[in-house]
Amino acid sequence: ATDVKFESLSPSEWFRRNKELAGFANPSRALYQAVRELIENALDATETFGIHPFIKAYIKYAERDNWLSIYVEDNGIGIPKDEIPNVFGRVFYSSKYKVKQHRGIFGLGAKMVILYAQSTTNKPITVISAQQGSDKVYRFDIMIDTLRNEPLIKYQEEWDNKYKWHGTAVHVVMEGDWLKAKHRVEEYIKRVAMVAPYAEIHVKEPDGAVIDIERVTLTLPIPPKEGLPHPKSVDIEAVKQLISRNGDSPVSEFMVENFDGVGEETAMNFLQSIGIDPGRNIKELNTDEITHLVTKMREYNEWRRPRADWLSPVGTELLEQGIRKTLEPEAVFATTRKPSSYSGNPFIVEAAVAWGGKIEPSDRPIIYRFANKVPLLYDEGNDVVRHVVDEVDWSLYKVKFPAPLVVVVHICSTKIPYASAGKEAIADVPEIESEVRLAIREVARRLRVYLSRKEKEKEAMMRYAM
Ligand code: ADP
Ligand code: MG
Incomplete structure (x- = not known):
């Protein structure tokens, strides 16, 4: 018989070999993805627990030309000392495998950041964390033993928590292409601010530029409860x-x-x-x-509908505030639909249209997509939202292109049907598609009312001008 050898791969070794599936395809994508994963973890650790997010993200050039250092710090709930090595050193280790809305879902993001860093610079990541009320602050320098899918602790230290700090800070040095990633990173931050107007985010870029996002409200969305499967x-x-x-x-x-x-x-x-x-x-x-x-x-069709308490939509008011703050439009109309479900998974669609002001006219609506408050920047063509927006006959709503029109859609669910592990596009699920369509129609109708009133008022004024 032919001699064939068989072997098995650990999850971390598998993802090291298939980084692109998790969004780490090349140095610019990887840099954007790393910032994104760390900020998502920071937001999950704050807002979900009733803490107003205060996040610092500092990106700097490191000792070699194509190396970058990324530091992300939050004021969240922190991580128990004994779990720090696990949550950063084992692929598929998470506190979020629950029936509840989170940004993280796979138990993968932080590990991908480490895997990419150690594969490109051979450096461990540094994690500093303290839980609320902890007397100590803990530091671990961690790499991943990819063959075993286990953390390797390279250095460990603890000190007194004199200032009662709580939260988590992560520092990583990895290969990256800042010039190519800059635009995406900035766009990502802007969009995070759009759906989280209660967050304060400070970003320092390698070239010295600074983005300071201040909060415009103290209202936090109601945190999701943990639920049971339907x-x-x-x-x-x-x-x-x-x-x-x-x-x-x-x-x-x-x-x-x-x-x-x-x-x-x-x-x-x-x-x-x-x-x-x-x-x-x-x-x-x-x-x-x-x-x-x-x-x-x-x-069986007689079960009660899945409960939506496991979800945490942005809410109409916060969504409008976030859009006003980031886009400075002339008008904005938002809606939060009633809960619905697909295959037993509850979901809520929120949509808004923003018009005029600082929005530049374009040939078709500019779309801002969000899933569980995570901005989606890539792969728009595969997303259910793009498909629905393209089908809409905007002339019914008094919109003639080129027009200064933005459509914002947020879908939250205990299980977002992503089209891939990179979490960039939402698949065409009929129930979701139909809710997205209804939500967009609803806000588009309000835009039509607004635009026709505006038109009438202009006509009336023109009579005086004659
Ligand atoms: P996921 O976010 O999908 O769970 P990650 O690998 O990104 O996967 O994170 C693993 C776990 O590490 C999280 O579930 C969370 O428990 C913990 N964690 C990561 N970052 C933070 C942070 N900034 N604050 C608190 N906990 C964190
Ligand atoms: Mg995560």
């Missing part, structure tokens, strides 16, 4: 895991306690309708019965 969103494996963890009760009780949208009566009706005795212990179901149960759970 019966329509689970698969067989997920249910088997739940059974092995919590399964020692009658099937009906198991369903009520482990799923969102299942009341006692609904559970009874459902189980009877599919021929499973509600009183049997869930542990006793055999393989075929579990397959039957889960298949029917996904098909």
Whole structure:
């Protein structure tokens, strides 16, 4: 027989080899992606816990021509000492594998930053962190043992937390192309400010330029609660895991306690309708019965809709404030739609149109896309929002191109259907597409009213001019 050798790859080794899938394709993309991942972690660690984000991001040239040093500091909840090496040194290690809206979802971002840094400069990253109320501040210098997917601690230190600081600071030296990344990084920061007008962000660029984003409001969005999976969103494996963890009760009780949208009566009706005795212990179901149960759970249409408490939309008022602050338009109209769901995952669409003022006229609407408050900059052509905006007949809304028109769409969900691991475009899911269309129509109608009033007023004034 031919001698073929087989081997397995650890998750970190796999991502080291396939960096582009996580957005680290080349030095300019990697620089943008690194800044983005670190800022997203900073925002998750603050706003989600009721803290007004105060973020510093300092980018400098480092000892070699194409090396850059990135420092991102936040005032968030910090990371427990014992978890610091894990969260930065193990691919797929996260505190966010929950039914709840987060920016992070894969447990990958911070690790990609390290993998890219150590592959290009052979330097560890430095993490400094203190939790709220901690007497100590901890520092770790970490690399990743890619063959084992384990952290390598290169240096460790702790000191007294004299000033009661809490938060996390990350310093990394990596290859990067600042000149090519500059525009994207600046655009990214501007867009973060658009949906987070309550955040203060200070950026120093290598060439000395400074971006100071001040907060314009103290209002924070209501943080999301942690939820349960909806019966329509689970698969067989997920249910088997739940059974092995919590399964020692009658099937009906198991369903009520482990799923969102299942009341006692609904559970009874459902189980009877599919021929499973509600009183049997869930542990006793055999393989075929579990397959039957889960298949029917996904098909059944009488569950309550998934709850949206797990979500945290920006809100109409904050969205309008953020847009006014960053785009300085003449007029802005925003809406937050009612919660909806696809495959058991709750989602909310928010949309706004901004018109005139400092917005430059262009041949088609300028789109600003957001998913769970993360600005999406690349891959617009593959995004459901671009597809919907392109279908709209803007002349119905009194818009004639070239026009100074911006369309902003934010989609938040416990599970954003990204088109790739780089998290840059949202896939065409019919339920989402339809909500995006309704949201855009709603704000476009308000724009039409505004524009026609404005037109009438102009005509009236012209009569005096005659
Ligand atoms: P993800 O954000 O998808 O969970 P990351 O690799 O970016 O994956 O981060 C892993 C974990 O590290 C996070 O889930 C969080 O618990 C922790 N973490 C990372 N950065 C910070 C930070 N700035 N403040 C607090 N916790 C952080
Ligand atoms: Mg992250």
